[in-house]
Amino acid sequence: MTDSFTIRSIEAFCYRYPLATPVVTSFGKMLNRPAVFVRVIDEDGVEGWGEAWSNFPAPGAEYRARLVNEVLAPGLVDRKFDSPTTAFETLTKGTEVLALQCGEPGPFAQAIAGIDLALWDLFARRQQLPLWRLVGGQSSRIKVYASGINPGGAAQTAEAALKRGHRALKLKVGFGVETDLANLSALRAIVGAGMLATDANQGWSVDQALEMLPRLAAFDLRWLEEPIRADRPREEWCRLRADAKMPIAAGENISSVEDFKEVLAEDVLGVVQPDIAKWGGLSACTALARDILKSGKTFCPHYLGGGIGLLASAHLLAGVGGDGWLEVDVNENPLRDLFCGSVEKVEEGAVFLSEEPGLGIVPDLSAVACHRSV
Template identity: 85%
Template sequence: MTDSFTIRSIEAFCYRYPLATPVVTSFGKMLNRPAVFVRAVDEDGVEGWGEAWSNFPAPGSEHRARLINEVLAPGLVGRKFDGPGRAFGALTGGTEVLALQCGEPGPFAQAISGIDLALWDLFARRRNLPLWRLLGGQSRKIKVYASGINPGGAAQTAEVALKRGHRALKLKVGFGAETDLANLVALRAIIGTGMLATDANQGWSVAQALEMLPRLAAFDLRWLEEPIRADRPREEWRRLRMAAKMPIAAGENISSVEGFKEVLAEDVLGVVQPDIAKWGGLSACAGVARDVLKSGKTFCPHYLGGGIGLLASAHLLASVGGDGWLEVDINDNPLRDLFCGPVADVTDGTVSLGEEPGLGFAPDLASIARHRSL
């Protein structure tokens, strides 16, 4: 089978899973878990699956699905490409003015990312190679950490994570010093000397972050994620880096090659976290991930969504290697658990990918038909 392929169809499917317990961040709550899954099919009948980031705002998932089905897919169907990167370039370049005109570069980038992931899965299946190996990986085994640990019931959630095989945790902070520190005391006791990280979700001002940093130093944190807004001047980030006793992490809200080049060229971030479903797909983020390692920093793919994007993120981490962890949300979400393949099987803090072509997994959408919203 040749490397070039002609796209026969691209379709997005939108789902929502209602939550009994909301997922909480410092900037808001998720009352349900959305997912936008993308299926690409070529003229030989080979399928590929991807996922577009769609967590916020609440109506965003249906919007992104419609962008894919009504705006982006018609521009690709019937066209021949010699690789996913070519299609990514055509979509990105062909919609830049439209995204600028409507003020929506983010949703367009996320929709394009979902298509890109589907085309990489398709491309790897055509090559009869697992995606992680197609992208240059040498080992199928990766480390993972449990994320999404809310301020309420943090200790109980952490205990559940350990029972599921996790050996590394990330706590959401930014809910007041008393709550944050009490949760950190509890989690450090639970995890022992294991990996513990925190995520402020852009929740602090520089002054608040500087006030918290000495208090966080006692917990031997692997990193502090997004302590301030992602768009704050680099000088503010440098001030935090100088005061921090732990590495600073960010990257999920960087949305350009130039943006990543900037943070890789400076000694501010110790952990860099692109989100392949939010910007860049694999076509852009595979190169970013390799550049992260070349810069001497730790690559940890950011992810908080359904299972297909999580599985693709696992393949990326396995492909580039390094000593980073894959983010695995611990909160209730069948749209994740039913569609992440081997990532659902955490053993002693690790997961092992398979040798099947592509992502090695084809979703059974009938199993979640009751949750479909578009």
């Protein structure tokens, strides 16, 4: 097959899985797990799959699916492209004014990212290469960490994760000093000398974060993620970096090349975490990931959604290399487990990606038909 392809159809599918136990962050709860999967088919019948970030707000997933189907897809269907990046740039530039007029650069970026991931899966399938090899990877093995560990039942969740093969953990904090420290003590005992990180989900003021830093120092944390709001002045982030005994992490709420260039030029973030389903897809984030590594920082893709986006994140990490970890949510979610391929099989803290073309899976959406909402 030639590298160029003509897009014949683009369709988004929206799902919601109800939760018995909500997923909790410092800023809110998820009462169900949404997923927006995107399928692209070319003129040769080759298909590719992607996923758009859609966790918040509660009705956001259905909106993003409609953005794909009703606004973005018509701009690409029946057009010929020589690469996914060309299509990504066409969509991004073609909708900049519309997104500005709507005041919604986030939803547009997320919907475009979902299409972009599907196009990269399709592109790799056309070349009969696994996506991680197409991106330049040499090894299919990547390290993973258990994420989404809530303040309630943290120890039980951590123990279950270790039984499933995890050797690294990340705890959600920002729920009061007593709760946070008790959970950290329990998780450090459970994971032993293994990797332990924390995520405050933008939950503290700079003064609160500075007060917590010496208390966190006792737990040998691999990183402290988003201790303050992502949009706080750079001097506040610099103050935290000066006092912190562990690396500071962020990136999921950075959404422009310019802003990433700024953080890569500074000695503030030690771990940088772009979310390929939230902004940029692979078209923007592949080069970004390499720039993160060149800057001497650790690249750890952020991800908390369905299985297709998780699998794409795994392929990017394997493709660019480095010593980072893949974020794997350990809360109940069949929209993740049924579609993440070999990422579900964690062995001694790592997973191995397949040699099958593209992402290595063709999703069977009939398995979750009862959860479809759009």
